Amino acid sequence: xxxxxxxxxxxxxxxxxxxxxxxxxxxxxxxxxxxxxxxxxxxxxxxxxxxxxxxxxxxxxxxxxxxxxxxxxxxxxxxxxxxxxxxxxxxxxxxxxxxxxxxxxxxxxxxxxxxxxxxxxxxxxxxxxxxxxxxxxxxxxxxxxxxxxxxxxxxxxxxxxxxxxxxxxxxxxxxxxxxxxxxxxxxxxxxxxxxxxxxxxxxxxxxxxxxxxxxxxxxxxxxxxxxxxxxxxxxxxxxxxxxxxxxxxxxxxxxxxxxxxxxxxxxxxxxxxxxxxxxxxxxxxxxxxxxxxxxxxxxxxxxxxxxxxxxxxxxxxxxxxxxxxxxxxxxxxxxxxxxxxxxxxxxxxxxxxxxxxxxxxxxxxxxxxxxxxxxxxxxxxxxxxxx
Amino acid sequence: xxxxxxxxxxxxxxxxxxxxxxxxxxxxxxxxxxxxxxxxxxxxxxxxxxxxxxxxxxxxxxxxxxxxxxxxxxxxxxxxxxxxxxxxxxxxxxxxxxxxxxxxxxxxxxxxxxxxxxxxxxxxxxxxxxxxxxxxxxxxxxxxxxxxxxxxxxxxxxxxxxxxxxxxxxxxxxxxxxxxxxxxxxxxxxxxxxxxxxxxxxxxxxxxxxxxxxxxxxxxxxxxxxxxxxxxxxxxxxxxxxxxxxxxxxxxxxxxxxxxxxxxxxxxxxxxxxxxxxxxxxxxxxxxxxxxxxxxxxxxxxxxxxxxxxxxxxxxxxxxxxxxxxxxxxxxxxxxxxxxxxxxxxxxxxxxxxxxxxxxxxxxxxxxxxxxxxxxxxxxxxxxxxx
Numbered sequence: 001x002x003x004x005x006x007x008x009x010x011x012x013x014x015x016x017x018x019x020x021x022x023x024x025x026x027x028x029x030x031x032x033x034x035x036x037x038x039x040x041x042x043x044x045x046x047x048x049x050x051x052x053x054x055x056x057x058x059x060x061x062x063x064x065x066x067x068x069x070x071x072x073x074x075x076x077x078x079x080x081x082x083x084x085x086x087x088x089x090x091x092x093x094x095x096x097x098x099x100x101x102x103x104x105x106x107x108x109x110x111x112x113x114x115x116x117x118x119x120x121x122x123x124x125x126x127x128x129x130x131x132x133x134x135x136x137x138x139x140x141x142x143x144x145x146x147x148x149x150x151x152x153x154x155x156x157x158x159x160x161x162x163x164x165x166x167x168x169x170x171x172x173x174x175x176x177x178x179x180x181x182x183x184x185x186x187x188x189x190x191x192x193x194x195x196x197x198x199x200x201x202x203x204x205x206x207x208x209x210x211x212x213x214x215x216x217x218x219x220x221x222x223x224x225x226x227x228x229x230x231x232x233x234x235x236x237x238x239x240x241x242x243x244x245x246x247x248x249x250x251x252x253x254x255x256x257x258x259x260x261x262x263x264x265x266x267x268x269x270x271x272x273x274x275x276x277x278x279x280x281x282x283x284x285x286x287x288x289x290x291x292x293x294x295x296x297x298x299x300x301x302x303x304x305x306x307x308x309x310x311x312x313x314x315x316x317x318x319x320x321x322x323x324x325x326x327x328x329x330x331x332x333x334x335x336x337x338x339x340x341x342x343x344x345x346x347x348x349x350x351x352x353x354x355x356x357x358x359x360x361x362x363x364x365x366x367x368x369x370x371x372x373x374x375x376x377x378x379x380x381x382x383x384x385x386x387x
Numbered sequence: 388x389x390x391x392x393x394x395x396x397x398x399x400x401x402x403x404x405x406x407x408x409x410x411x412x413x414x415x416x417x418x419x420x421x422x423x424x425x426x427x428x429x430x431x432x433x434x435x436x437x438x439x440x441x442x443x444x445x446x447x448x449x450x451x452x453x454x455x456x457x458x459x460x461x462x463x464x465x466x467x468x469x470x471x472x473x474x475x476x477x478x479x480x481x482x483x484x485x486x487x488x489x490x491x492x493x494x495x496x497x498x499x500x501x502x503x504x505x506x507x508x509x510x511x512x513x514x515x516x517x518x519x520x521x522x523x524x525x526x527x528x529x530x531x532x533x534x535x536x537x538x539x540x541x542x543x544x545x546x547x548x549x550x551x552x553x554x555x556x557x558x559x560x561x562x563x564x565x566x567x568x569x570x571x572x573x574x575x576x577x578x579x580x581x582x583x584x585x586x587x588x589x590x591x592x593x594x595x596x597x598x599x600x601x602x603x604x605x606x607x608x609x610x611x612x613x614x615x616x617x618x619x620x621x622x623x624x625x626x627x628x629x630x631x632x633x634x635x636x637x638x639x640x641x642x643x644x645x646x647x648x649x650x651x652x653x654x655x656x657x658x659x660x661x662x663x664x665x666x667x668x669x670x671x672x673x674x675x676x677x678x679x680x681x682x683x684x685x686x687x688x689x690x691x692x693x694x695x696x697x698x699x700x701x702x703x704x705x706x707x708x709x710x711x712x713x714x715x716x717x718x719x720x721x722x723x724x725x726x727x728x729x730x731x732x733x734x735x736x737x738x739x740x741x742x743x744x745x746x747x748x749x750x751x752x753x754x755x756x757x758x759x760x761x762x763x764x765x766x767x768x769x770x771x772x773x774x
Contacts, residue, residue, distance in 0.1 A: 001629040003402025008395070014646070015390025209626035212610040212634050219602035226598070239596035242388040246645065247599050255642070258633065259401070 001259035002207050008253045010146035011172040014246065016238075018176045019136050022051055022093070023058030025172045029132045030091030032061045034084050036104045037095045038068040042138070045182060051095060051136060063087040068096065071274050071281070072103035074154045077117055080107035084131065093134045094170075098142020098151075098194070098281070101135055105150035105168040108133050120163040121152055127165035135173040140180060140245040141191030141282060143198055143252020145173035153275055159361075160275035175249065177241035185232050189339040190282025191248065192228040196221055197285040198251040201267060204296075204303060204371045205260045217256050218310045223247040225311070228339055265369025266292045269379055272358035277350050286341040287348050291386035293329045296372045301325050345386045355383040388646035389594050395640045397533035398559040401633065403625075405563045406523050409438055409480070410445030412559045416519045417478030419448045421471050423491045424482045425455040429525070432569060438482060438523060450474040455483065458661050458668070459490035461541045464504055467494035471518065480521045481557075485529020485538075485581070485668070488522055492537035492555040495520050507550040508539055514552035522560040527567060527632040528578030528669060530585055530639020532560035540662055546748075547662035562636065564628035572619050576726040577669025578635065579615040583608055584672040585638040588654060591683075591690060591758045592647045604643050605697045610634040612698070615726055652756025653679045656766055659745035664737050673728040674735050678773035680716045683759045688712050732773045742770040 013021055026033060035051070042048045055062060065080050083089070084107060094104035108130040110117030119125040135145045144150070148169040153160045183191070203217045224247055227240040234240070250256070269292065270284040297304040305321045308314040308328025317323045333343045342348045359379040367373040374382070400408055413420060422438070429435045442449060452467050470476070471494060481491035495517040497504030506512040522532045531537070535556040540547045570578070590604045611634055614627040621627070637643070656679065657671040684691040692708045695701040695715025704710045720730045729735045746766040754760040761769070 001402070001626065001633070003405065005398060005400050007398040011392060011394040012645075013392050015388070018390065209629065211613070212606070212630045212637075215606035215610065216603065219599070219606055222602065223599040239388065242596065242646070243599045246388070250599075250642075255637075258399075259629070 001209050002261060004258050006254060006258050008146055008169070008255070010170050010253070012146065012175060012249065013172060014175045016176060016178055018174050019047065019050055019179070020054050022134070022136055022174055023054035023056070023060060025174070026055060026060055026091060026093060026134055027058040029134070029171060030089075031059060032087070032089050033063070033091040033093050034080060034087075034089040034107065035062045035064045035093050035095065036068065036080065036100055036107070037066045038097070038100050040066070041182075042095055045179075047095065047136070047138070047179060051093075063089050068100045068103045070099050071153045071160065071278055072099040072106075074106075074118060074152055077103055077106040077110060077152060080104075081110040081117060084111045091132050091134065093136070095136045095138065097137070097139030097191075098144040101133075101142065101144040101170070102150040102152060104133050105130070105144070106152050106163070107131075109150075109163070109165065109168055118154060120165070121154070121161035127163065127167050130165070130167040133168070133170045135170045136179075137173055137175050137245070138179045139183060139187065139191055140248035141194040143195070143248060145170060145175070146249055146253045151271070158275040160271040173249070175245050177238055177245045180241050180245060181236045183235070185340055187280075188228065188231060188235075189341050190280045190286075192224050192244070192339060193282040193286040193289075193336060193341055195224050195244070195248040195251045197266060197289055199256060200289060201264050202257045202260055202262045203307065204263050206300070206371060207260045210260050213256055213258055213260055214306070220247050220251050220256065221311050225335060232339060261370050263369050263371040265371070265374050268362055268368040269382055272362045273348075273350065276354060276358065277348070279348055279350070283342055283348060286336040286343055287345055287386050288382065290329055290333045290336070290343055291382045293332070294385050295378065295382050297325050297329065298322070299372045304328055345383070352387055355380060359383060388596050389648060391645050393641060393645050395533055395556075395642070397557050397640070399533065399562060399636065400559060401562045403563060403565055405561050406434065406437055406566070407441050409521070409523055409561055410441035410443070410447060412561070413442060413447055413478060413480060413521055414445040416521070416558060417476075418446060419474070419476050420450070420478040420480050421467060421474075421476040421494065422449045422451045422480050422482065423455065423467065423487055423494070424453045425484070425487050427453070428569075429482055432566075434482065434523070434525070434566060438480075449480075450476050455487045455490045457486050458540045458547065458665055459486040459493075461493075461505060461539055464490055464493040464497060464539060467491075468497040468504060471498045478519050478521065480523070482523045482525065484524070484526025484578075485531040488520075488529065488531040488557070489537040489539060491520050492517070492531070493539050493550070494518075496537075496550070496552065496555055505541060507552070508541070508548035514550065514554050517552070517554040520555065520557045522557045523566075524560055524562050524632070525566045526570060526574065526578055527635035528581040530582070530635060532557055532562070533636055533640045538658070545662040547658040560636070562632050564625055564632045567628050567632060568623045570622070572727055574667075575615065575618060575622075576728050577667045577673075579611050579631070579726060580669040580673040580676075580723060580728055582611050582631070582635040582638045584653060584669075584676055586643060587676060588651050589644045589647055589649045590694065591650050593687075593758060594647045597647050600643055600645055600647055601693070607634050607638050607643065608698050612722060619726060648757050650756050650758040652758070652761050655749055655755040656769055659749045660735075660737065663741060663745065664735070666735055666737070670729055670735060673723040673730055674732055674773050675769065677716055677720045677723070677730055678769045680719070681772050682765065682769050684712050684716065685709070686759045691715055732770070739774055742767060746770060
């Protein structure tokens with residue numbers, strides 16, 4: 001086990017009807033906020049009205065900025081920063097999924113910063129402070145509701161980059177599984193792939209003697225594998241929606257990385273896909289992760305065999321553990337297919353003509369990944385395996 | 388799944404040599420502290436010197452109060468409060484296990500309070516503020532290093548009671564598994580029973596649809612079951628000491644209770660034992676828990692069968708699930724015996740002549756437990772089953 005520090009200060013408020021508490025939570029920080037959201041779904045569902053009512057009851061004024069798209073754009077972030085400064089909003093309430101939260105984090109960090117917010121994503125500057133952020137989560141997927149990271153797409157040049165700072169970790173996150181009943185099947189499945197990928201990035205590590213966190217990872221994966229097919233059949237199954245939602249947060253609140261060194265190569269490889277083709281992050285991960293696995297499993301066959309036997313109940317092949325390892329990868333692909341996700345670039349609608357460009361951009365700051373360091377050539381191999 | 392709120396603000400600093408960071412951590416809060424500890428072990432081991440050196444390097448003055456005994460006493464708490472006030476110490480550093488930490492929490496809450504600190508334990512007053520607390524953990528057991536509870540024994544009348552307050556949660560906890568190499572086998576085993584009991588109190592719940600946290604509980608138990616026998620053979624096995632130490636904190640940091648309603652009856656029943664006979668808390672739990680299980684398992688045979696099959700790999704008996712349930716209890720007893728713990732009051736050196744008195748004291752504030760509410764008669768049954 002590696003030395004580590006761990007704390008996660010986001011207060012989780014979980015359960016039925018909990019969005020009614022949003023006014024009371026926000027009131028601890030602010031009286032004038034930016035309400036940040038995506039499309040108009042939250043108006044149609046009545047969530048918008050319930051949130052505005054709760055905020056009004058706590059005497060909180062709001063400025064609004066909707067329109068966050070998947071793979072949230074830098075241009076909207078800049079508009080949010082301008083708006084907060086102009087209207088003197090000093091808190092950001094993100095109502096939505098990972099894109100809205102990541103956009104809120106970028107705005108929060110940008111408001112008190114004198115330079116350009118993209119500096120943080122280019123590692124030209126570190127976040128020294130940020131407006132406090134709160135979340136009402138509507139999509140279990142990104143884990144951004146209690147994480148310290150934000151991923152933003154710069155449309156000029158199709159760059160998708162992340163920034164990490166403790167200042168960007170939300171103060172609270174309201175998680176009501178009922179709000180996810182209306183998620184379409186494809187978005188539910190993309191969320192599942194995103195959650196699983198957060199666990200897998202941590203699971204495939206070279207750190208040794210990580211028995212406890214291995215098992216924490218395994219049961220988190222099994223929870224998603226068990227409950228996602230159920231909600232695809234019964235979208236309003238509260239019990240399963242709740243299991244998925246809580247597992248989605250735990251998958252990315254850093255408990256599962258304690259004592260380990262995560263990989264994160266697949267995320268980098270997927271970011272290049274999303275940046276150019278604007279594919280859903282979860283769908284991109286469903287394509288990239290199995291390809292990554294096929295490229296790297298020989299680096300530690302035992303670990304992949306453990307994944308296969310413990311997570312997928314594959315019988316261990318004592319004569320040829322590599323067979324077990326490969327069967328685990330096959331089961332993951334089968335699961336993604338069963339829940340309606342693509343597992344090839346072709347299914348994702350991505351051609352093979354810009355792979356070289358993606359591999360170059362992906363590795364321009366050096367090799368990616370930790371389980372196995374991947375240079376441009378290895379990243380190309382993975383795009384090819386994903387065709 | 389029940390609605391819940393969850394946050395744990397204790398910063399965990401985990402790994403080899405991490406006690407060297409104590410000065411830097413404390414310096415964020417104070418320049419004059421109370422150093423609180425138990426017996427002289429920390430001097431013999433050199434830990435005391437290393438801590439003093441780190442504190443001195445950060446310019447921190449200290450007042451000392453050692454002598455905390457297992458089942459920490461109210462009289463020493465009162466002395467600590469007096470000392471902090473007199474010497475104007477405004478931070479408490481607990482170096483030790485659960486008893487030292489719980490004593491530190493009581494002192495921390497008592498210093499700014501005008502009345503008697505025991506009021507908090509009688510629920511006559513709520514903790515409205517406390518000095519900040521830091522921990523260097525030397526015994527993985529109580530989970531007090533990141534919990535918001537404190538258990539203190541009032542020698543006048545042999546009362547052992549708890550107080551709960553977010554103000555008492557430590558600011559940081561330094562966990563270096565190396566510091567546990569020198570723990571004697573019996574204390575290591577008592578710690579294991581304490582950790583397991585924290586999980587079991589949460590595991591046996593009437594809350595339904597708690598699949599994810601069930602599994603988190605199960606793997607935490609399995610981690611203890613796998614690694615404790617190893618360190619009994621090899622006390623300086625860092626890997627296993629680390630797994631136990633981290634599992635011990637996670638067992639009681641409230642993640643495993645999210646969405647559930649814990650029982651805590653066995654803890655109440657054990658507290659009466661410790662209060663009168665001054666037995667080690669973990670040893671008392673090893674006696675009480677199997678007896679509690681035998682008394683209550685018929686309330687939910689399926690849950691006890693799940694415990695048996697998932698935690699102990701007992702084959703499920705489809706014809707008679709109660710057999711599986713009972714076999715799980717037997718395996719727990721066998722495990723406790725194998726690691727050198729008592730599983731009967733007799734082995735603990737406790738006679739049967741004060742059981743009535745303990746049952747009365749245990750239930751004087753009403754029935755205990757949630758899985759099954761236990762009145763005086765049921766508590767008596769459990770003491771009898773433990774004979």
